[in-house]
Amino acid sequence: xxxxITIGQYYQTESVIHRLDPRVKLLGTLLFIIAxxxxxxxxxxxxxxxxxxxxIKLSHVPVKFITKGLKGIFIIMLMxxxxxxxxxxxxxxxxxxxxxxxxxxxxxxxxxxxxxxxxIMGSSIxxxxxxxxxxxxxxxxxxxxxxxxxxxxxxxxxxxxxxxRFIPILLEETDRIxxxxxxxxxxxxxxxxxxxxxSLVPVLVPLFVSAFRRAGDLAMAxxxxxxxxxxxxxxMKPLIYKKRDAxxxxxxxxxxxxSIFLGRWHIITEFFNSLYVxxxxx
Amino acid sequence: xxxxxxxxxxxxxxRRDEEGNPVDITTALDHVNIDVKQGEFxxxxxxxxxGKSTFAKHLNAILYPTEGKVYVDDMDTMDDSKLWDVRKSxxxxxxxPDNQIIGQVVEEDVGFGPENLGVPTKEIWERxxxxxxxxxxxxxxxxxxxKLSGGQKQRVSIAGVLAMHPKCIILDEPTAMLDPSxxxxxxRAIRGLNDVEKMTVILITHYMDEVVHADRxxxxxxxxxxxxxxxxxxxxxxxxxxxxxxxxxxxTRIAWELKKKGLPLPDGILTCDELIRxxxxxx
Numbered sequence: 001x002x003x004x005i006t007i008g009q010y011y012q013t014e015s016v017i018h019r020l021d022p023r024v025k026l027l028g029t030l031l032f033i034i035a036x037x038x039x040x041x042x043x044x045x046x047x048x049x050x051x052x053x054x055x056i057k058l059s060h061v062p063v064k065f066i067t068k069g070l071k072g073i074f075i076i077m078l079m080x081x082x083x084x085x086x087x088x089x090x091x092x093x094x095x096x097x098x099x100x101x102x103x104x105x106x107x108x109x110x111x112x113x114x115x116x117x118x119x120i121m122g123s124s125i126x127x128x129x130x131x132x133x134x135x136x137x138x139x140x141x142x143x144x145x146x147x148x149x150x151x152x153x154x155x156x157x158x159x160x161x162x163x164x165r166f167i168p169i170l171l172e173e174t175d176r177i178x179x180x181x182x183x184x185x186x187x188x189x190x191x192x193x194x195x196x197x198x199s200l201v202p203v204l205v206p207l208f209v210s211a212f213r214r215a216g217d218l219a220m221a222x223x224x225x226x227x228x229x230x231x232x233x234x235x236m237k238p239l240i241y242k243k244r245d246a247x248x249x250x251x252x253x254x255x256x257x258x259s260i261f262l263g264r265w266h267i268i269t270e271f272f273n274s275l276y277v278x279x280x281x282x
Numbered sequence: 283x284x285x286x287x288x289x290x291x292x293x294x295x296x297r298r299d300e301e302g303n304p305v306d307i308t309t310a311l312d313h314v315n316i317d318v319k320q321g322e323f324x325x326x327x328x329x330x331x332x333g334k335s336t337f338a339k340h341l342n343a344i345l346y347p348t349e350g351k352v353y354v355d356d357m358d359t360m361d362d363s364k365l366w367d368v369r370k371s372x373x374x375x376x377x378x379p380d381n382q383i384i385g386q387v388v389e390e391d392v393g394f395g396p397e398n399l400g401v402p403t404k405e406i407w408e409r410x411x412x413x414x415x416x417x418x419x420x421x422x423x424x425x426x427x428x429k430l431s432g433g434q435k436q437r438v439s440i441a442g443v444l445a446m447h448p449k450c451i452i453l454d455e456p457t458a459m460l461d462p463s464x465x466x467x468x469x470r471a472i473r474g475l476n477d478v479e480k481m482t483v484i485l486i487t488h489y490m491d492e493v494v495h496a497d498r499x500x501x502x503x504x505x506x507x508x509x510x511x512x513x514x515x516x517x518x519x520x521x522x523x524x525x526x527x528x529x530x531x532x533x534t535r536i537a538w539e540l541k542k543k544g545l546p547l548p549d550g551i552l553t554c555d556e557l558i559r560x561x562x563x564x565x
Contacts, residue, residue, distance in 0.1 A: 161386075220376070
């Protein structure tokens, strides 16, 4: 169950998206997120969904594999939806005792859910199609200008790539510890939330201990292989822009431009508003 | 020429209380003199807590001697300006394969060392390919390390060290966490390095059968070198080895027991073939 989290995993296959320069993918994610939060009408969302699924299709990563990652944020999504559903002021649609659901609430809740889903799926595409080393290289180069402000970009990038590499290992370990504790009669399922949280302590403590031990070992192994910070390193796979990357940028910027424009264009927004006023409210 | 040489090496673990006063001193290494020549295959045997891992960490300047000297390729490991040269000359493979693989793809991990050394991109690729070939892992170059078996992971780790073009490789119990078939794989790879590539190998282990083919063996106990010599010499002395809680290889043990019962067998039989040959001679 714990292995369902797909964020930060790499899905190995050959595709255009896999071969794309990580900087393109990173900027793409950023643009995608910016676009998502700028939509004011359904046309924008529709474009966002179409774009995302086109990318997924191109990436050869099974859709199932990506949607599996949504399970991990199910609780957050549920909370967002519920809060928006009940607490948005506006025209009452349904009354449940003291709680009222408004049409505006339904609309915000729905768009929020959509945003979150697209956000998670969009960002997991990057990690699924980029090896962590590649991803870090992208960040290192893309944020290289921060070096002027004495930010140790290289070191931070290395830390991130190691964190990403250890996600599956630590998940496996968590699974193993949980099984070991279950075998000793631990109970993770019953009781209320607080009891459940408490029952996780015997899992977290050994997990942390082993994570620290791993970190120590890894640091030693890295030093033994002459790692001495980001300076003076060469790259096995240096990032060089190719033709497809320019094309990628072109597609990205046009997508972001068009979708934000259409998603916020007042004529379209007003059209949907008038639909809402004419058909739902009456 | 000596690649590795230690001169009366002493190392003490000092436990301190909150004020920084030493409360407990454990001598992990006690006047250890070990020298390794170019191209040699040296085995270091010892039971848990014999100080063999502590010794290994000195060769890579991860730990520094309390007393005495450690020389790697004629460089003093205490010399800070030579630190990275020492680490480059003495490549180190550790016990846990999961905790020493940095890359998410096999070839990227092997390239990590050369990247740190500032090797030009084109040469990194050549080194990665040649190292992966040396440990017979070239077919796995695009795979994720998480999908490999323990033995394969350990071979990747060895390739990662080889790619740095070290003068010698130190393997600190590389097979301790592997299953028997993984152990065989790794030991075969290590022997191949020594035979084919003429790489100097220092293999630290507590499995005696892994060092049967070594040129020389040092046996450590409680921080001291208690025995040294060729495998034949070492394995002839079954009683001492048993006293040091080391498992003598099966054929050696059988030969020794047979000899005790009166069969005229020579000392220091190491392999099954040798044992069979010698027994046939007895008829």
